[in-house]
Amino acid sequence: MRVIKESKVVEDNWTLVREIESIADCPAGDVIVPFAFWQENRESLLANNYRHAIWIDGDIETEAVVDDLSHFDLIALDFPAFKDGRSYSHARLLKERYGFNGELRAIGDVLRDQLFFMQRCGIDSYELRHDKDPEEALAGFKDFSVRYQTAADGALPIYKVR
Amino acid sequence: MYKYDDYDQTIVDERVEQFRDQTKRFLEGKLSEDEFRPLRLMNGLYVQRHAPMLRVAIPYGLLSSKQLNMLAHISREYDKNYAHFSTRQNVQYNWPDLERVPDILADLASVEMHAIQTSGNCIRNTTSDQFAGVAEDELEDPRPYCEIIRQWSTFHPEFSFLPRKFKIAVSGATNDRAAVQVHDIGIYLVKNEAGEVGFEIIAGGGLGRTPYIGPTIRPFLEKKHLLSYLEAILRVYNRHGRRDNIYKARIKILVNALGQEEFTRQVEEEWEHIKDGVMQLDQKEIDRVKSFFTMPDYDTDASNDNTFEQHLASDKAFANWAKRNLFNHKVAGYKAVVISLKSPGVAPGDATAEQMEWIASLSDQYSYSEIIVTHDQNLVLPNVKQADLYTLWQKLSEQQLATPNIGLLTDMICCPGLDFCSLANAGSIPIAKQINEKFDDLDYLHDIGELKIKMSGCMNACGHHHVGHIGILGVDKKGEEHYQLTLGGSAEKQASLGDRLGPSFAKAEVADVIAKLIDVYIENRHEDERFLDTYRRVGMSPFKEKVYASH
Numbered sequence: 001m002r003v004i005k006e007s008k009v010v011e012d013n014w015t016l017v018r019e020i021e022s023i024a025d026c027p028a029g030d031v032i033v034p035f036a037f038w039q040e041n042r043e044s045l046l047a048n049n050y051r052h053a054i055w056i057d058g059d060i061e062t063e064a065v066v067d068d069l070s071h072f073d074l075i076a077l078d079f080p081a082f083k084d085g086r087s088y089s090h091a092r093l094l095k096e097r098y099g100f101n102g103e104l105r106a107i108g109d110v111l112r113d114q115l116f117f118m119q120r121c122g123i124d125s126y127e128l129r130h131d132k133d134p135e136e137a138l139a140g141f142k143d144f145s146v147r148y149q150t151a152a153d154g155a156l157p158i159y160k161v162r
Numbered sequence: 163m164y165k166y167d168d169y170d171q172t173i174v175d176e177r178v179e180q181f182r183d184q185t186k187r188f189l190e191g192k193l194s195e196d197e198f199r200p201l202r203l204m205n206g207l208y209v210q211r212h213a214p215m216l217r218v219a220i221p222y223g224l225l226s227s228k229q230l231n232m233l234a235h236i237s238r239e240y241d242k243n244y245a246h247f248s249t250r251q252n253v254q255y256n257w258p259d260l261e262r263v264p265d266i267l268a269d270l271a272s273v274e275m276h277a278i279q280t281s282g283n284c285i286r287n288t289t290s291d292q293f294a295g296v297a298e299d300e301l302e303d304p305r306p307y308c309e310i311i312r313q314w315s316t317f318h319p320e321f322s323f324l325p326r327k328f329k330i331a332v333s334g335a336t337n338d339r340a341a342v343q344v345h346d347i348g349i350y351l352v353k354n355e356a357g358e359v360g361f362e363i364i365a366g367g368g369l370g371r372t373p374y375i376g377p378t379i380r381p382f383l384e385k386k387h388l389l390s391y392l393e394a395i396l397r398v399y400n401r402h403g404r405r406d407n408i409y410k411a412r413i414k415i416l417v418n419a420l421g422q423e424e425f426t427r428q429v430e431e432e433w434e435h436i437k438d439g440v441m442q443l444d445q446k447e448i449d450r451v452k453s454f455f456t457m458p459d460y461d462t463d464a465s466n467d468n469t470f471e472q473h474l475a476s477d478k479a480f481a482n483w484a485k486r487n488l489f490n491h492k493v494a495g496y497k498a499v500v501i502s503l504k505s506p507g508v509a510p511g512d513a514t515a516e517q518m519e520w521i522a523s524l525s526d527q528y529s530y531s532e533i534i535v536t537h538d539q540n541l542v543l544p545n546v547k548q549a550d551l552y553t554l555w556q557k558l559s560e561q562q563l564a565t566p567n568i569g570l571l572t573d574m575i576c577c578p579g580l581d582f583c584s585l586a587n588a589g590s591i592p593i594a595k596q597i598n599e600k601f602d603d604l605d606y607l608h609d610i611g612e613l614k615i616k617m618s619g620c621m622n623a624c625g626h627h628h629v630g631h632i633g634i635l636g637v638d639k640k641g642e643e644h645y646q647l648t649l650g651g652s653a654e655k656q657a658s659l660g661d662r663l664g665p666s667f668a669k670a671e672v673a674d675v676i677a678k679l680i681d682v683y684i685e686n687r688h689e690d691e692r693f694l695d696t697y698r699r700v701g702m703s704p705f706k707e708k709v710y711a712s713h
């Protein structure tokens with residue numbers, strides 16, 4: 001996948017599988033599978049030697065994935081439309097409350113003007129919507145130099161800084 | 163009033179640059195209309211019937227004279243020499259060019275103002291009591307908390323794409339002048355049994371097509387927990403509020419679907435995780451913000467003046483104005499003055515550039531350079547010495563700013579309606595005009611007394627018609643503008659939603675129907691009873707009978 005990570009555009013080994021029926025269809029390599037598929041095929045997936053990852057959207061409760069966190073190298077958070085802000089809460093909860101220390105990746109309707117917020121919520125890498133130029137989007141991380149609130153990026157509320 | 167420090171200023175400056183860049187990308191075709199929409203909306207920029215509309219934030223309604231002068235300047239430079247004050251204590255421009263909006267934002271930033279989050283599905287401007295800081299019935303000034311909330315909610319990374327818009331109101335007084343219970347979150351400053359001041363938290367109120375009075379979900383919250391508690395409510399809402407249907411997406415629907423108990427349980431559970439964390443407010447910050455809202459050096463001799471009484475006795479027009487447009491001040495010898503933006507023949511809430519500049523200079527002379535926008539779409543000079551009132555009244559009169567009608571029938575709340583808003587079913591400004599023409603006898607208006615008419619051009623209820631003593635809702639009836647009336651609404655502490663009078667009326671009939679309603683009130687009222695009280699006592703039937711009898 002071509003993604004933005006650590007403020008650079010990079011190619012990595014993950015393959016995102018949006019929909020999949022049976023384990024026989026699962027491609028080899030590091031694959032990001034739907035959470036429901038993971039639940040059904042956990043044992044066989046765990047048996048392979050690849051890294052493991054799931055993707056979830058706002059319809060899934062963050063708490064539902066918590067027991068399996070240690071298995072995941074990456075969790076992709078879907079933004080089916082940029083207006084759907086549920087995955088921001090996913091991100092903060094996974095990072096701040098449930099201590100997920102793997103990679104959080106934004107997928108779906110991911111656009112430059114949301115990157116600042118996503119980064120603050122603890123998202124580490126971004127698959128930009130395909131019609132958008134990721135190089136150009138990098139500027140989005142620098143929209144603001146002041147942060148009023150605490151979030152998953154470790155910022156203190158402004159009143160603890162003043 | 164609150165003064166920006168470097169952090170605050172940097173954020174608004176950076177916002178101007180960000181929006182300048184977004185606008186440029188849009189005009190170059192790099193952003194589609196769909197992608198640009200939420201970005202411009204988060205800067206208060208709508209596309210309306212005739213032109214874009216820009217909504218500028220006035221946090222909790224408070225303006226300095228310098229800021230009001232800037233609003234006047236913007237209306238001259240970029241618009242048609244006037245501005246419209248809204249029911250959210252904000253100000254709107256109806257005719258700016260998209261290309262020049264970044265320059266408007268830069269002008270605003272130069273006086274510590276912005277248009278951040280004045281629309282879009284995010285946390286909007288926090289509103290408050292227009293008499294905050296000067297009211298006799300106030301437990302504590304709510305504005306420091308509004309400012310703390312403003313900062314917390316500005317570019318909140320988790321809550322910028324909520325299911326729907328989100329409005330918070332805070333009041334610190336016994337009488338609710340901020341319509342707290344019909345907000346997504348309503349906050350009252352209250353005292354607990356131990357005598358400590360904290361917050362009562364209400365959630366899930368709202369108007370719109372399914373109006374609710376919000377329930378109290380926490381009777382007492384310690385001050386230090388304010389932001390963590392709000393964060394918990396917002397998180398529950400962000401995760402579970404409906405996103406499949408725009409009409410069911412407000413928090414009130416979630417609170418109602420879950421039930422108040424279950425909703426509260428979820429909030430409290432979420433809050434347990436974060437309440438003792440880094441979000442706790444320390445007294446130092448509360449005191450820092452409070453230090454901006456100190457009272458001016460009042461003249462201790464102010465109440466020794468006797469000219470005020472003399473003028474009241476000798477000038478009936480002045481006495482009429484004083485009776486309606488003055489509000490008691492906690493300091494003897496001072497009054498808060500309400501400047502009516504409801505003079506007949508003018509769209510409610512509109513002020514010209516000249517009027518704004520006039521008011522700004524009067525506030526410099528007579529009221530410590532502060533002006534407050536009320537949610538009834540009027541302006542307030544909060545600190546006027548009684549000895550100055552007569553001169554001030556004369557000067558206000560020169561600019562048609564002394565209509566003596568505060569709280570009266572002609573002090574209507576009115577949304578922009580069909581004249582400006584693309585969602586409208588019907589006009590509201592022409593109805594305001596019709597009512598003004600029908601009720602042009604001042605003595606009669608004063609005799610009718612307090613009567614809140616609130617009018618919306620569609621179900622979105624921007625004119626808060628559900629909580630008008632008489633509510634007027636514009637509906638579309640086979641392509642024609644019709645109006646549905648409700649009676650008995652109120653946004654005060656004893657809040658209530660209006661009851662439907664019956665079938666809707668054609669445009670030409672509205673003022674006549676109101677005249678009949680008032681006849682019924684006058685026939686039935688007990689001494690000192692307001693329209694609302696009479697309605698509550700006698701109920702709907704006499705009104706209904708009279709209005710529909712001749713049909």
Ligand code: SF4
Pocket residue numbers: 577578579580583584585586587618619620621622623624625
């Ligand atoms: S109530 Fe309807 S018509 Fe009036 S301003 Fe709101 S959306 Fe527009």
